Amino acid sequence: MRLPVLILLVATLSTAACGGTPTSPSTTSSTPTTVTERFDAIINVKGSSFFPFSVGTNGGSVAINFASLSPLSRPGLLPLTMEIGYGTVVRDDDGNIAMCALLKVVQATPALTAQLTDPLAAGVNYCANIADVGALTESANFSIRITHS
Numbered sequence: 001m002r003l004p005v006l007i008l009l010v011a012t013l014s015t016a017a018c019g020g021t022p023t024s025p026s027t028t029s030s031t032p033t034t035v036t037e038r039f040d041a042i043i044n045v046k047g048s049s050f051f052p053f054s055v056g057t058n059g060g061s062v063a064i065n066f067a068s069l070s071p072l073s074r075p076g077l078l079p080l081t082m083e084i085g086y087g088t089v090v091r092d093d094d095g096n097i098a099m100c101a102l103l104k105v106v107q108a109t110p111a112l113t114a115q116l117t118d119p120l121a122a123g124v125n126y127c128a129n130i131a132d133v134g135a136l137t138e139s140a141n142f143s144i145r146i147t148h149s
Contacts (some may be wrong), residue, residue: 034060039128039144040074043082047139048131050100052089053148059122060149062086063114065128068143080135081107084116084144089125100127107133120148 011088039051055062069078085105092098108115120126128146 013122034147034149036145036147037143039130039146041140041142043130043142044134044139045136046132046134048129049142050087050127050129051144051146052097052100052125052127053146054125055120055122055148057122059120061117061119062126062128063121063147064128065112065114065117065147066108066110066142067112067145068141070108070141072141073135076137077110078140079109080137081109081133082142083107083129083131084117085129086116086126087129089127097127100129100142113148114145123133 019119033056035053037051037053041049043049053062064084066082066084069080069082070076071078083105084107085102087100087102087104089097090099090101104116104118105114126148128144130142130144
C-alpha cells in the first residue's frame with residue numbers, strides 16, 4: 001500500500017516542478033515616491049522667491065511647510081506672517097524658468113507642520129512660492145520644506 005502512495009506523491013511533485021498549471025501574471029501597484037526638498041534663501045522686504053519641483057507620471061500631492069524666518073543681522077526667529085503657495089513654472093522664450101504662476105496661496109507664520117496641502121496633476125512642473133505680505137522690515141532668511149509625490 002505504501003508504494004502506490006509514494007509513486008503518486010513523486011508524480012505530483014514532479015508535475016509541480018515542471019511547471020504544472022500556468023498562472024496569470026500578478027499585478028503590482030506602484031507606490032509613488034515621496035520626496036522632501038528644502039528651500040532656504042533670503043527674502044527681501046516686499047519680495048518673493050520660488051523653488052521649482054516636479055511631480056511624477058502618476059500625480060500625487062504637495063505639502064508645503066513654512067518652517068522658519070530669521071533676521072540676517074542677528075540671532076533669533078521672526079514670527080511674521082508670509083504668503084506661501086504653489087503654482088506652475090512659466091518659462092521664457094529661451095526655455096529658462098521665468099516665474100511661478102500661482103494656483104493656491106495661504107498666509108502663514110513659521111510652524112513645525114505643513115500649512116498648505118493639495119493634490120497635484122501628473123507630469124507637471126510646479127513651483128513653491130513665498131512672498132512678504134508687508135510684515136518684513138528688513139531682509140530675512142527663510143526655510144520651506146516641500147514634500148511631494
